[in-house]
Amino acid sequence: MRHPKRGHNLPLFKPLTIAITMSVAEFLNRPLPIAYGHQTLRNRVALAPMAGMTDVPFRTLAWRFGAGHMVSEMVTSKPELWDTGKSRARRVLISEVRPQAVQIAGHDPATMAESARRLTGEGVEWVDLNFGCPAKKVCRKAAGSALLANIDQISRIVAAVVSAVDVPVSIKTRTGLSLEDSAGTEAAIAAQEAGAQLVVMHGRSRACRFKGHACPDRVREARRLLRVPLLVNGDIVDDASAEQALKSSGADGVMLGRGAMGQPWIFAEFLGLEMPTSAERFDFIREHLDAMHSFYGEDAGVRIARKHIQAYLQRWGTPQWTGDFMGLTSAQQQHAWLLARREQMLLHAAINTSQPKAAA
Ligand SMILES: Cc1cc2nc3c(=O)[nH]c(=O)nc-3n(C[C@H](O)[C@H](O)[C@H](O)COP(=O)(O)O)c2cc1C
Numbered sequence: 001m002r003h004p005k006r007g008h009n010l011p012l013f014k015p016l017t018i019a020i021t022m023s024v025a026e027f028l029n030r031p032l033p034i035a036y037g038h039q040t041l042r043n044r045v046a047l048a049p050m051a052g053m054t055d056v057p058f059r060t061l062a063w064r065f066g067a068g069h070m071v072s073e074m075v076t077s078k079p080e081l082w083d084t085g086k087s088r089a090r091r092v093l094i095s096e097v098r099p100q101a102v103q104i105a106g107h108d109p110a111t112m113a114e115s116a117r118r119l120t121g122e123g124v125e126w127v128d129l130n131f132g133c134p135a136k137k138v139c140r141k142a143a144g145s146a147l148l149a150n151i152d153q154i155s156r157i158v159a160a161v162v163s164a165v166d167v168p169v170s171i172k173t174r175t176g177l178s179l180e181d182s183a184g185t186e187a188a189i190a191a192q193e194a195g196a197q198l199v200v201m202h203g204r205s206r207a208c209r210f211k212g213h214a215c216p217d218r219v220r221e222a223r224r225l226l227r228v229p230l231l232v233n234g235d236i237v238d239d240a241s242a243e244q245a246l247k248s249s250g251a252d253g254v255m256l257g258r259g260a261m262g263q264p265w266i267f268a269e270f271l272g273l274e275m276p277t278s279a280e281r282f283d284f285i286r287e288h289l290d291a292m293h294s295f296y297g298e299d300a301g302v303r304i305a306r307k308h309i310q311a312y313l314q315r316w317g318t319p320q321w322t323g324d325f326m327g328l329t330s331a332q333q334q335h336a337w338l339l340a341r342r343e344q345m346l347l348h349a350a351i352n353t354s355q356p357k358a359a360a
Helices: 024-029 056-064 085-090 109-121 144-149 151-164 183-193 216-225 239-249 266-271 278-296 298-316 319-326 331-340 342-351
Strands: 032-034 039-041 045-047 069-076 101-105 126-131 169-174 198-202 230-233 253-256
Touching: 024 239, 024 266, 045 266, 056 069, 056 278, 069 085, 069 126, 101 109, 109 126, 109 151, 126 144, 126 151, 126 183, 144 151, 144 169, 144 183, 151 169, 151 183, 169 183, 183 198, 183 216, 198 216, 216 230, 216 239, 230 239, 239 253, 239 266, 278 298, 278 331, 278 342, 298 319, 298 331, 298 342, 319 331, 331 342
Parallel strands: 045 069, 045 253, 069 101, 101 126, 126 169, 169 198, 198 230, 230 253
Antiparallel strands: 032 039
């Protein structure tokens, strides 16, 4: 008997392609229906999971600025690592975010299903499966993008997870193993047939890692063949790149990662919402700093804050101050340092109205 949650029974999802006459903001503001218990993502611009960056403090800000969907940084499915500080921190749910989504990486269907079950027991409302990570330490374990070499295993994993939980399951993948193959499209279809409700595709192959430019046109075939919604990902940093990615892929929405670093307000910009003033942005940076110290505790918070403040300073056009900040060793020093630069930063923002450059 066919599993009732699997793709065979999905109502036909009508992809909404961005129309010539429609602005990117108009398109991205439309809710994205998910064929699972009438769920809807509140808009079509999602934040990509980035381990070590898109943690609870950052996602909290991104959600406030309008991100329509976000999943946690990847959490390993290995039960022996379930209770490490890192895994626990990545599984913390943010009460205002809907749906509460966590990403799992792994290769064994039963273990992945068990992780998904535990997560939903903790209140998780959406499970995302990582079939895209090219990192050696993940691929060595035959997980992440390594699974693109074994589409049957992807089917087995998705089917096991879908059967284990009563929440939507999505996948995040790449276009293929290399630019020449279409393993990503095959994985997306296999996942859909096994019951996945959404596909995110990064327009690079496993072999590309993060090199070269993302190719959103390589995502088009998956969009053409899928009956579930698809988000395009890779090098989307502004309106123009979002429009280009949407038009060349035909995708139903966008997911952006590095383009949001140092500027969580970019979601408001994509959605055409009111943007915070420079003074308000400065206050959000201070709030973010505070949140990192309180979420991680002082030692880890001070360390993690360095990456984020570096990204903010780069966006602000004052990267030359980063070295100073890196030397600070306490929460109090970091706060005092930032506050002492307030006037200079606002002045800099006033005379340098050009948009900050994309982070590395
Ligand atoms: C530092 C870093 C960490 C990442 N961690 C994850 C992760 O945990 N899970 C995942 O699916 N992708 C991860 N990615 C990939 C991103 O989600 C995204 O696919 C990629 O950065 C391309 O999108 P972008 O050009 O908008 O950044 C990571 C990327 C970076 C740069």
